[in-house]
Amino acid sequence: MSVKQYLCGPCLVDKGEIVGVVYCRECEEPLCGHCKQDHARIKVSKHHKLVDFADVPPKEIHEFLKNLIACPNHEKQEVVSLCKDHDMSCCNKCAMADHRKCEEVKVLSDMVHDIKVDCTGLKTVLHDLQQQSESLLEHERKHEELVYEMKSKVVSSLQTVKQKLLNMYTQLENEVLSSIADKKKVIGEKIKTNNEQSRQFLNHIKQQLAFIENVEQFGTNEHVLLLKRKIEKESVCRLKSTVDE
Incomplete structure (x- = not known):
């Protein structure tokens, strides 16, 4: 099955319809060859992760992943910790505001590093x-x-x-x-x-x-x-x- 072609996001802003060659996960948009080079030169985007379109999840799965890791109290923040005392996931803001006195607040990255995540x-x-x-x-x-x-x-x-x-x-x-x-x-x-x-x-x-x-x-x-x-x-x-x- 051929990979669906995507139009370059930055070029579309300038009303140019150029097929993208990679997908930027951070910016959530396709990039053509020229914009890909610009992306690598700009300081704020040079470390962004660029992937093939075959590795881009379907839109509904992408939204599901975003919602899964989004903080329930701060929608623009990502979950970074789990409070076992309250059995809640929380972002940095929640951890500082509501869970400072909790005894077991685990960082997600540490948890997945220390244990095998297996479903x-x-x-x-x-x-x-x-x-x-x-x-x-x-x-x-x-x-x-x-x-x-x-x-x-x-x-x-x-x-x-x-x-x-x-x-x-x-x-x-x-x-x-x-x-x-x-x-x-x-x-x-x-x-x-x-x-x-x-x-x-x-x-x-x-x-x-x-x-x-x-x-x-x-x-x-x-x-x-x-x-x-x-x-x-x-x-x-x-x-x-x-x-x-």
């Missing part, structure tokens, strides 16, 4: 939950088949009775079929609701797995650590509880 266990849990959600859908499918088989079985039984007691059968048929229709409607609605909830549950799990894959591919170890913490804190317990229900 294998988390992915295993999510895969297990995915299998359970798929089993739930299969269970509902079989349940649905049984419901639809119910009517034919009852009708067959009623036809046998009809041969013996034709007069009684007419009244019995109406009552039983009416009851079946009511029950079928109630059960069908419940199956529809369960199927929708199970699909939403499965989609949510797949989304979490996709986040992990993209963050592992395009993010830093800090991103991976924060994502792992985010999913374990916000999703796994709730997902397990949903499966149990």
